[in-house]
Amino acid sequence: MKVTEKDVAYVADLANLDLTQAERDRMVRDLNSILEYIGSLNELDTTNVPPMAQISDRLGVDESRRGSERFAYASREDVLEGLRKSLPHDVALANAPDSDGTFFEVPKVIER
C-alpha cells in the first residue's frame, strides 16, 4: 500500500489540518517510509490473537462479572457534582480566545 498525495490530502482533511504544498510532499515521503517499516507486522499470523486496547483489560477486573460490570471498581454514582464541582462560568471561559462573557465565540458557521 503506497500513500499518494491524494491520500495525504484526504487524511489531512479528516484531521482538520491545512498542510502547505511543502508539508504535503514531505508527508508523502515520511508516511511511506514509516508505513513500510510498520509493514513488518504482517510477518506475524495473528488470526487467533485477541486485540488489546488497554492494559486494564488484564488487571483489577472482576472476572465473575460480564461486560462493563467487570470494571465496576472504576465507576461512580451518577450524581450531580459527584467528584468535583463544575468550574464557575468565568473560570471556564478564562482561557477562551474569544468569548462574550456567557458563551465561547467562533467565526460564523453558516454563510448567508
Added chain:
Amino acid sequence: MELKSLTIDAARSAVQERNTSAADLAEAFYDKIENDDPKIGAYLTLSKERALAKAEEIDELAEKGERLPLLGGVPVAIKDVMVTKGVRTTAGSKILGNYVPPYDCTAVARLEAAGAIVLGKLNCDEFAMGSSNENSAWKPVHNPRDLSRVPGGSSGGAAAAVAADMAVAALGSDTGGSIRQPASFCGVVGLMPTYGRVSRYGLIAFASSLDHIGPLTKTVGDAAILLGVIAGRDPMDSTSAEVPVPNYVAELEKPVSGLKIGVAKEYFGEGLDAEVRKSVEAAIQKLAELGCEIVEVSLPHTKYAIPTYYIVATAEASANLARFDGVRYGFRAPEARTLSAMYRGTRNRGFGAEVKRRIMLGTYALSAGYYDAYYLKAQRVRTLLTRDFEEVFKRVDAIVTPTSPTPAFKLGEKVDDPLAMYLADIYTVTADLAGIPGISVPCAESRDKLPIGLQLLGKHFDEATILRVAHAYEQAA
C-alpha cells in the same frame, strides 16, 4: 547549602532542623536556575509565587517544631505536560502557549500535599512526542554533561534539571520511553511505574493507554519515596488501579540475593553500541556478584514493538489531539473568517511538524479501509508482546536490559530522519505497550564521559522488586 547531590531526605532534614529554611532553599534553586539554565534550557515557566507560598507554610511548621511531611520543603519541578492551577502549562506546544489551567494534576497535588515546593515547569518535546527534546516549540534542551548533545526525550527538561542540580527531583511522563531514555542520557534515575499505578488525571493526553507519570531523581531511594507519594487509586482516573501501595522505601533494604534476573538476547542485537553493551554486561556481572541468579530468557516479538507502538500511539494521539480546535482554550488563528478555516488554521499553525506527522499517521491508521490492516493488527501484536513478558515473568523476578542503544547523540543528528529518531526508544517502548514498570539507573560512562543507563523491567505492580535491585546495584557500583 550545597545543591549538588542533594537528596530528598537531606533537603527535608535541613529544613526540619532549620539549617536552612524552605524559602531560602527554594531561592537557592532559583539562583542556580537563573545562572545555569540559560545554557541548558530545562525550564519553560517558573512558579515562584506558588513555591514561596508553600515554602512559608512549611517553614511555619518547622519553626513550631512540628514533624514535616515526607517531602516537606523539598524543591521539585514538573514536566510541562502536567497541568498546574494558575501556572502556565504548554505541553511544549504553541497551541497551548497561553494556557493557564484551572485545576491541578493529581500527581502534582499529591506532591504538594506531602510538602514539596514546585519550582516550575520543565521543557519537553511537544505533547511528549520525541526522543531528543528537539520537538519543543520553545527551545531545545542541552545535555548538562555535554552541551552539544541532546538530553533525550521527551522528558528532556526533567532529566537535565535533576542532572544539573536545578531541582532535587522531577516528575516526567513516559509513553514510549520518555522518562527512562532521558534519565539514561543525563545520568539520573528514571522510573516508569505500572500502567494504572499513578493517576493520569491532569496529564495532557498523548496516548491514553500508554501514558504514565513517574519520577526522575538522583538516587533510587528518592524514586521510591516519590512513587510512594504519587501512587494509588484516584477516582478522577478510572484506569488508576485499586491495588495497595507498599512501603517502597522499606522494601529497598530487602536482600537481592536469590532473585532471578532475566537477560533477553533480543535486547543485545544489532544496533547496540559496543560501549553500552560492555557496560551493561559488566552491570549484569555485578548483579550476579550480589547474589542474583542470571537467567537467559527470550522475548521473541520484541522487534515488532516499535512498529506496533507507532500505530497504537499515533492512533490514540490523533483522537486526543482533536480537542485542540481554538474554541475553548489555547491559540486561535486570528484571521480565519469561517469556523472550518479557523479549525484548520489554528491546528496547522499551532502544531509542530512531528505532532502533525503523528496526527496524520494515526488518522490514516484509523481511516476507513485501513483500520483492520493497521490499528487492529497492532492491537493484536500488542497482545503478543504482553504475553512474551507474562511468560518470562513466570520464571524470573525482573529483566535487565540497556535503556537506550547509544549514549546521548548530538543535537541535530536525527531531526531529519523520523524513523532513526523512533529507534532511540527500541528498548523502552515494549514496557509501555505491556504496561509493566521499568527503571533506568546510571551504570557507566562512555569514553566521551557520557552516561550509560541500565534498565530493569518488572512484573505488573511490582515496582518494589526493580527498585530493590536498582538500589542494590547503585550501592554496589
